[in-house]
Amino acid sequence: MAATVTEPTSPAIPQIVARRVDPPKEQGWTSWFTTTDHKRIGILYMVTTFVFFLMGGVEALMMRLQLGTPDNTLLTPETYNALFTMHGTTMVFLFVVPMMAGFANYFVPLMIGARDMAFPKLNALSYWLLLSGGIVFYASLFFSPPEAGWTMYTPLSSIAYSPTGGVDAWIFLIHLTGISSLIGAINLYATIANMRAPGMGWGRLPLFVWTILTYAVLLILALPVVAAAVTMLLTDRHFGTHFFDPTQGGSPLLWQHLFWFFGHPEVYIMVLPGFGIISEVLPVFARKPIFGYKAIAASTVTIAFLGLLVWAHHMFSTPSPTVVLVFFMLGSFLIAVPTGVKIFNWIATLWRGQIEYTTALLFCVGFIGTFTMGGITGIFLAVFPVDWQLTDTYFVVAHLHYVLMGGAVFGIFAGIYYWFPKITGRMLSEGMGKVSFALMLVGFHVTFLIQHSAGLSGMPRRVYEYSDTGHLVLYNRISTLGSFILALGILVTTINVLRSYKKGPIAGPDPWKGNTLEWFTTSPPPVNNFDVVPRVRSVEPMKDIRRQVARNGAPHEHEPGPGRESLIHS
């Protein structure tokens, strides 16, 4: 296709070639327990993880309330330590990673023109394991939640220093969500590798699907390591082994290496699908093709590869030889290159576009601006002598929230606003969406920008109280204020979703004039997704279809027209 062809400006064109044929109608609320439909499982994933997100958010607000006042006695240290352990674990294992799995479940088959995932029953198992992991973990609230932080450093997490069952609940959470993610990843990989629409070569795979493929490979590589590590922790705690026990020749640093060998790829597992969402949404609302498709796809894979080689930059202050520190500093520098390429390509995608300021686009822009700042503070942290001053302080707390909140959460919200019409058939309120975005963006930066300064002033992370020295009180007050603005923004979107689910205007199959195949079917899609799967001729199959329809007049139902070459996919 020539690069300069502009989109036909004909009126909205019905492109539906899927009919609601004999759906074995799943009835009643019990059907949610038995479903193997990738879309319903995707909805289960998204709703469940959003609930966990709200729980993790409440935990964060409780911590911010505690820190709003110096020497506060609102929370006891054991409650505070449990809160940040729960918050971190929830956001990583029960929100961002499975939320991305939810989007992937719902949209990967639709985007590649498949009827379902490769292994539908395994898919259901993935979800139910995730939910059980979350329940096992949160059940510890009724006994004694873990207090050793989401990183569970030994020896603090060993039986001698954490004798209650909280750490064990955490171990089981890691195992259950780990198996869930692992089989989910295998399922996604198999689906993407084998079930693409005719004509969809690797060079025509939507960028979101590229990032999900990479996400799946990273999960497959990283999860077994943490599974082994937590099993070793479990046997250390209860069955007399001494892997991490320094008094018996074990090594606490071994835990840190194993944990971060998983933990750093986990960061990319969380942000890469966010990159994918951005790469889908930006071109649609800039009304331009993505700039440098191949560079973006290649940089995704490069980031994933390098992401496996930089884990010890979380350990710069540990007793390690200088040569190790230098290696991991340079590795971390290298990652900045493909990440920078992505950011420049996104900005270039906006360049000379016709930018439509939908809420989804605003979240993408918030993502780029915020994530860039997180990337820049990452460079400070990669220089290990500087990291010695910054690590384990509020500077790192700020950095990781810029990366994960800016990178993953804004991406997720862009995805919610972009895909909600496809999932429910109804539009979200754009007005409320923009209010939500404004509150979230302002609230986010008010909360976290000042935390850099708190860290630079010497405030370590994970402290339940601090004394009134320097400007720490001011910094923390600002941060607490911001966290409530941020929470309000999230609340507005939550209300928006609940309200629009019943009352939103009908969306129609393709409200945004999207580029990818999920917009080819009805909203919400029928159980079988597509009756007819079109032959894919470019990265933007919907543009081709719209053009062909415009050329040929009314769409044909089953009869492939001369320029159409539809392929019956049964």
Place this chain on the structure above:
Amino acid sequence: MRRTYFLPAFLSVAVAALLLPASPASAGLLAPESGGSPNADRIASLYWIIFAIALVVFIVVEGALIYSLVKFRKRKDGVAEQIRGNTKLEIGWTLGAAVILVALAAVTFVKLDGIRTPENSGANGLDLADGVIASSTGPGSELRLPPNGRSLNICVNGQQYVWRYTYDQPDCTKNDFKAVYSYEELVVPTDTTVTLDITAQDVAHSWWVPKLGGKFDAVPGYVNHTWFKIPASKAGTVFTGNCAELCGRGHANMTARVKALRPAEYTAWLAKQKAAIAAANKGAETGRKKFDPTS
């Protein structure tokens, strides 16, 4: 868009801050604390170099983003240009990013030795004899000594939730019960290179006094090393810090203080502490004998 209000505000603050010299006033707000030791000062100066480069990158990227958002918003009858890429541009910014990082790495390597390797004590420092200082070499980071091989080595031991310092003990891995020790407050002479052997006896802790340099984890079974040299002008100053690795419920209350004394005062303090410990031991022994004559 709110972003357009927020970012210029932030930019102007950031630029204003850079125009100020790296003054102590901005330490804590925009840069790490320093001023107690040359290595802390060198970390801060390295930080400022990165800050300057980062600020340029920040302005270019966020500027391009905001410019595109304003300039290319949807217009009536506007047509988006269907550009799919530009290989030269893409190679250009890949190389550009790489060059910046190579420069950063080079600066870091230049600065590294001055931060990592201790320097010689000053002329007015404590008189350190040759060959007295032995230090433990367990698994962990390499021990570094000043070029002349002389430093005042102190053993630092983290425990829930207090730091223990042992002053005249040749090998930190072997407990010497006659050695002078103190808890929480470390007393050191000014203008003297002090090297620390840092370990922990229960869970992991992290030694951190921001004005004296970076943090170093105290991990059971490992020995970590750092150094500092407090200038003579800071005699009488007490530097404070917090434990920087989660160590349990009392983590927030595990503080460290470093008190700088003139060498003569330090020697006097050491003798006084030694006498006090001996007296306390003697008192304890008398007490024990009273309860258990066989001991």
